Amino acid sequence: MGRPPCCDKVGVKKGPWTPEEDILLVSYIQDHGPGNWRAVPTNTGLLRCSKSCRLRWTNYLRPGIRRGNFxxxxxxxxxxxxxxxxxxxxxxxxxxxxxxxxxxxxxxxxxxxxxxxxxxxxxxxxxxxxxxxxxxxxxxxxxxxxxxxxxxxxxxxxxxxxxxxxxxxxxxxxxxxxxxxxxxxxxxxxxxxxxxxxxxxxxxxxxxxxxxxxxxxxxxxxxxxxxxxxxxxxxxxxxxxxxxxxxxxxxxxxxxxxxxxxxxxxxxxxxxxxxxxxxxxxxxxxxxx
DNA sequence: AAGAGTGTCAACCGCTATTCT
DNA sequence: GAGAATAGCGGTTGACACTCT
Structure with missing residues (x-):
């Protein structure tokens, strides 16, 4: 017996993130902190898999990230x-x-x-x-x-x-x-x-x-x-x-x-x-x- | 101005290691 | 300990922007 699946594979949204989705994700992490990604989609209502949420956070939303202009x-x-x-x-x-x-x-x-x-x-x-x-x-x-x-x-x-x-x-x-x-x-x-x-x-x-x-x-x-x-x-x-x-x-x-x-x-x-x-x-x- | 070609980069895919039941 | 899921990584793709002709 393993752990329950992180999210439903059916109905998972793909493609670029919208500002609304970002706000939802950031708000959630603001309250709960990063981690426990499998809980993120269910708790936020985001139609994204936990993996996608983690990626979005670590690559774009996480504080202290600088982009471009190396x-x-x-x-x-x-x-x-x-x-x-x-x-x-x-x-x-x-x-x-x-x-x-x-x-x-x-x-x-x-x-x-x-x-x-x-x-x-x-x-x-x-x-x-x-x-x-x-x-x-x-x-x-x-x-x-x-x-x-x-x-x-x-x-x-x-x-x-x-x-x-x-x-x-x-x-x-x-x-x-x-x-x-x-x-x-x-x-x-x-x-x-x-x-x-x-x-x-x-x-x-x-x-x-x-x-x-x-x-x-x-x-x-x-x-x-x-x-x-x-x-x-x-x-x-x-x-x-x-x-x-x-x-x-x-x-x-x-x-x-x-x-x-x-x-x-x-x-x-x-x-x-x-x-x-x-x-x-x-x-x-x-x-x- | 328009179409073709090229460059950029956000996001996805598939894999492995780790964690959990 | 076994099996299943998660977390995280690197490779790849595809959409969009830009440049060239």
Whole structure:
């Protein structure tokens, strides 16, 4: 015996969300908080399946989301992380807390991938300069080193620092009046989030931590042990399978803190699969938390 | 001005891991 | 423990907007 179905498959509406539907969803989440998605359609009267409600919330209605106008820094960070993690968009999105995995994925597919190919730079998903096995062995070793570094770091009595999604960049952003003030104006409703963000302001003030999902909401992605100013990146590592390659993207994961110098090694050392040489990456500043 | 071609992105689909009964 | 549903992820699609001819 399993759980009851989340929603009726019959009569489920598909296609673009209307403002009315968004308001219904936001109002409900304002009162109950995100999560328990199977209850959302029945409690709100929305003719949407729970999956669609969750997607709408995490990708468009959730507070603190910025849409469009990727900065140069974000662009380069995405390129770096894609080279490192492959098409693990949720993991990549966890390093850009204002962006959703779907947004990053779209941006990669429509802009960055073409741009890199035009420049003759290969991405890790399309071409790897070393064999997968080689890369994985090196990755395993480095993850081990990173874990060791983390253990060492934990042995110090350092104050906790917030996970990336709570870092000042997001906090500053979340306090802005409009989540889409920098986005390109379009005529489609879905891209016009200003009205929604206004709705959400009240909720943001009284809600402690929106979202409790995995990578897209980010709350389980990051250890709370890194400190402000520490040059580390958080990278998931597979614990149940050695297949931690970019292609896999599945399997249970745990979290290790990558020292920035190690990340730099990964990123710039072509012999271990760093797809981009220093000259290609230009003046990228590595993202520091 | 109109049709064709191309680009963008919101949403859906199918899958796996996790959770629940 | 088994089976079923949910949550979440990445890949893909299709509608719309924009550009070109």
């Amino acid at each position: 900065t140069d820094h974000e662009e380069k960070l995405i390129i770096h992380l894609q080279a490192l993690l492959g098409n693990r968009w949720a993991a990549i999105a966890s390093y850009l807390p204002e962006r959703t995995d779907n947004d990053i994925k779209n941006y990669w597919n429509t802009h960055l991938h073409k741009k890199l190919e035009a420049n003759g730079v290969s991405s890790s998903s399309s071409h790897q300069p070393i064999s997968k096995g080689q890369w994985e062995r090196r990755l395993q070793t480095d993850i081990h080193m990173a874990k060791q570094a983390l253990c060492d770091a934990l042995s110090f009595d350092k104050p906790d620092c917030p996970p990336p999604e709570l870092k000042p960049s997001l906090a500053n952003y979340s306090s802005r009046s409009s989540a889409s003030s920098t986005s390109t104006t379009t005529t489609t409703y879905a891209s016009s989030t200003e009205n929604i963000s206004r709705l959400l302001e009240g909720w943001m003030k009284k809600s402690p931590t929106p979202g409790k999902g995995r990578a897209s909401s980010g709350s389980t992605q990051h250890s709370e042990t890194n400190n402000p100013g520490d040059s580390v990146l958080c990278v998931e590592s597979a614990t149940t399978t050695p297949d931690v390659s970019a292609e896999s993207g599945k399997g249970s994961t745990d979290q290790v803190q990558l020292p920035m110098e190690l990340l730099e090694t990964w990123l710039f050392d072509e012999s271990i699969g760093g797809s981009y040489g220093q000259e290609e990456l230009g003046d990228l500043e590595l993202y520091e938390f």
